[in-house]
Amino acid sequence: MSRMMGELFQSSPLLIWPVISLSIFLLTFLAVLVVTLRKKPGELDPLAALPLADDENARQP
């Protein structure tokens, strides 16, 4: 496996860039996932209600 990877990198040294960027992606995404899942129930309700309480005038008659 590691030999295959080594060969792959040798044939295409720039491959390191997508690998780095993929790692950043995975780490950030995991962080977002953890933070989001650790929210207590109800904590996000005010945010979810934002679109419903925005306009006082434009109600359909």
Place this chain on the structure above:
Amino acid sequence: MTSAVSAQEKPLVEKRITYNDSIARWFVGASVGWSLVALLLGVIVALQLAFQGANVHPMLSYGRLRPLHTNAAIFAFVGNMLFAGVYYSTQRLVKARLPSDTLAKVHFWGWQLIIVSAALTLPLGFTQGKEYAELAWPIDIAIAVVWVVFAINFFWMLANRAEKHLYVAVWFYIATIVTVAVLHIVNSLVIPVGLLKSYSLFGGAQDALVQWWYGHNAVAFFLTTPILGIMYYFVPKAADRPVYSYRLSIIHFWALVFVYIWAGPHHLLNTALPEWAQSLGMVFSVMLWAPSWGGMLNGLFTLRGAWDKVRADPILKFFAAGVTFYGMATFEGPLLSIRAVSGLAHYTDWIVGHVHSGALGWNGFMAAGMFYWMVPRLFGTKLHSTRLAELHFWIGTIGILLYMVSMWIAGVTQGLMWRAADSEGTLVYSSFVETVIAIRPMYYMRLIGGLMYLTGMIMMAYNLFVTAKSGAPVDGEATVVVPEAEPEVKWSRLIAGRPVIVSAVVLGLLIMFGRGNVLTSVAFLVLLVAVGAGALFIEAISKRSAEPTWHRLLEGRALLFTVLTVGAVLIGGVVQIIPAVLIAPEKAEEGGETRLASPLEIAGRDIYIREGCYTCHSQMIRPFDFEAKRYGDASTIADSRFDHPFQWGSKRTGPDLAREGRKNPNAWHYLHFMNPPELSPGSNMPSYKHFETGKVDFADTESSLRALKAVGVPYSVEQVQRAPAAAKKQAETIVKDLAEQGITVAVDSEMVAIIAYMQSLGLPPEQEAAPASPTQVNASGLR
């Protein structure tokens, strides 16, 4: 939710604000109007594929109208729709009025002007020849300017916001604005040759990669993310209940933004693209299925317990169906990205059906739902006729289904016919036109589907018009808590504000990034990240100086999200394609010598691009046995190395032309261009009689070659200078050959140039593009 505290240390006051809703009214009007144009063009090109005689004029032939249709649908219909939705919902979500009415007007009129210039230039044949990015370079610059105007107004509104939380819809809008700017700039890098003509900076595989990185992400960030934002705002509003799971919406956003930008190479499966890039594109496309369905389910579950309402309310019906079509399209997409499936489906009408389930089902229906919801409110009245809207829904749905089913059958049928071989391995349908004739009934069925959809939209336009007429413009109002005497935004502040400066710096860095070589590109990328991190740091510091209240922490986090989005999208998207893009020319060189096109052939290629031949013909033979049998050896990266822009194509309504050179005699091409069905009965290729009368100015070939030399095609100085003479000489040999067959054409006619180009395709380097051996030609065709 108006109690959020501002970061500034000024006393707070309650204030009434009136939103700028006229901008939403204008964009809705424009979108509805252009939607009819886009759909009518769609119906016309559908008819042209079913019935060749519908190509009535050179300016209105399929190859020129098809780009106009796609541009009108994407940028005029959906573009105006998303601007309406973004302006309407963001003002309300962040509790701030649009800061500058002037910028809004510039945005609106600038965008309409761009559309009108597209509608004029494309039929006239001014095109860059890259799908969904066809517009001539001055129009590209106008698009960039208008987009920046939009971005300034938008981010200024966020800076002024009284509601410190950023609702998830706003995140989707932010991702849209930032990413589209990046995509547009990188893909539009060209060398101008004339006022409306240019050659792309990239060539061959490099250009293909950049183009499909752009094309794919245009679908992601122009047709998907803004509409998802609109979904997250308007579906809860119309259903009068919050989104099913806000938590899911956060995960949906991040997963989608990250994964989408990586999936681009699935457009280039089984081509000469590096293997690892293809695999990466495939894996990410399959992964994309998860966030897409997360979003779809979130939208649909928002309607849970409200199905009785859905039954009675056409608005909710449109939203429910729109989201469902989104689910269907995003299920099909990953499926089509699997190499084996792509091998069958690519270049066929299956892809066309796939696109339209997204465009008509998702974009069109979300637009309709939003319009039916907004227009009565924007005019303080009731919808003129709910029954008519109901009818629109049903006729539209049946139209889409007819479209999808017919294109699926057509695609699979043709895909199978192309590869069908008998036990000896000989192609069963060796003549391409047989496969065209087989699917003609499906083309008619698609036409009916499209007509039904158009009829529905006409009903909508009428319904909305009468509704607007019966009311009068009303602007939304809200009470907000803001620091005392929030000053009116002045021009000076507008231009020197932090968002403007940061976006200008980022834009500048991006341009440098796009222009540089490996080292400088990486340096600029590092700089980009540094700018992002710096902005973040400053943001954090300025937050800490004040008391860290709960609201402030959240506010900081919302901005953090913004900056992170920008960074994430840029890093993921840009870095991914760098290696492939940088390596492409090297790989091409390894692949062997590439033939340099002669000046006359370049003139012919200009005509090929102008006529939009690439909308029906590919120049990329895939590494399959059945393709080699039909078209010749598989294309290599070296073959197209000097093609600026690349001509790989994406659809085979006609056969691949990568190795067309010397397959047919000059006289055959002449007769074929004059009237294709005469040589190939059943062909739907338009006639190009105007090639006989159109003139090529040989003197122009010099500037063309000079521009190509500037982007890296290795012409010698002498070759550039002698281009006009060489073109004339080559033209004379073709004219002479045609004369021997009893055909008279002028030396400087476009016919001669396009034939020269056809005869040059796929030739090995050393051979001269001499005329093919004279062969007897008759009207029944040669092959």
